[in-house]
Amino acid sequence: MIDIAQLRREPDVVKAALARRGVDGAVLDSIIALDVAHRQRLQEAEKLRADVKELSRQVGEARRTKDNETAEALTAQSRELGGAERAASEASDELAATLRGELLMIPNLPSEDTPDGADESDNVEVRRWWVGMDDGAPFPTYGEHQRMPHWEVAKELNILDLEAGVKLAGSMFPLYRGDGSRLLRALGAFALDQHRDAYEEIRPPSFALTETMMSTGHLPKSQDDMYAIERDDLWAIPTAEVPLTSMHRNEILDASVLPIRMTAQTPCFRREAGSAGRDTRGLLRVHEFDKVELFAYCLPEQAPAAHADILARAEGLLQKLGLTYRVLDLCAGDLGTSSARTVDLEVFSPGVDRWLEVSSVSWFRDFQARRANVRYRTESGTQFVHTVNGSALAWARIWAAVVETFRLEDGSVTIPDVLVPYLGGQTHLVAPTS
């Protein structure tokens, strides 16, 4: 949530920043007007409330001194004021609710570093990485054997059963089998181990309360992209960011414990409501996938380093896996609702001949912390923490990139060295001999 006090204090700055991501200034003007009206009503209600309290105190006093006549008179007077107080409070509460509803729909202010731009075509490519780059190797040219889409590779090796997934849960719910399932498991275990030096491993619930989903900004704005379990008033999490951000909800932390860094692998559920018919083949876009997330609560001044650390770790995993990738600085228009700055990592997958987003590393400033009410103590009071997070990594697309990139001419697939221990020493995926 943006800071209403800042909007009050410097409306032009906020408007200019949000204009970069397409927010109409008129919306902000109406919020400012609501805010003024709300505080006016609040003042009226509080004044009346104070009067009622004072009268009630006097009633008590009169009763004690057995002055029933005075007590009756004061009670009548207070009752009358009470009616006015109730009306004023209701008006104030209603305005407050409207105001909050409006504020929850306003996205975060882009950071100064975030490039200008309207949509994903304006994202800025920062760099590319590929195996051998440092030794002067040119950008990879991929052989014909690597140009087979992963769903075909998987069919040959019998490691993915998309038809079975459809039978069980409908389209875009993949089912991995045999070595395919083991490969997926290896990826997650490998990544979690890589982060053990600095990030506490968490295994959170895969469902979250509405309040929890609000904190990260996934609700109310992206409601249609979330799976709802209405009977129990729960939502399926779209990323571990959701539970991790709420770990310390409504808490005031000692500054000395920051940064708090956590990592978690969870299933991620996404309805992909706006993208029906797009990327329907294979693992390019699925309703459920596993992902390891890195997350940090930090002091504002720690946030840039925390962001850089998560980015470096995500890149480090890609490099250890030997996958070609590029780094994109997201432009203001393509930023997620809650983010002030986001850097995406896209892996190149030769079989489908596309760059696939496999990580999104974001700095939210205090936007999520304000919603989640996570603060730390300072000498002069409390401040909201900053939150930073990033995927490291999203495995469905990595899985696809691995089986495409490392496919050999004989049709088998080489397991990246770093994963071999996690597959019990197995070095290749080979077609079953039947």
Added chain:
RNA sequence: GGAGAGGUGGGUGAGUACGGUUUAAACCACAUUCCUGCUAAGAAUGCGACCUGCGAAAGUGGGUCCGAGGGUUCGAAUCCCUCCCUCUCCGCCA
């Protein structure tokens, strides 16, 4: 799922039978200062969060918060209703 007991500030914990000097006692912890003096002890003071008014600021006025949300009342930690959570026992279960 059933029965019972509970949920009060950072912690412990009074207050709830009977609504009003409770603006939530006391203790611990914590902070500052003083005294003392050496791996101690003592004294004084302070000690929440949020919203909001006035003020340049220091500050100061008001409101809200006793698990959550409603209700009754001139007035609710206290009475009523719904829900959540914790503990004990029973049932069921990987």
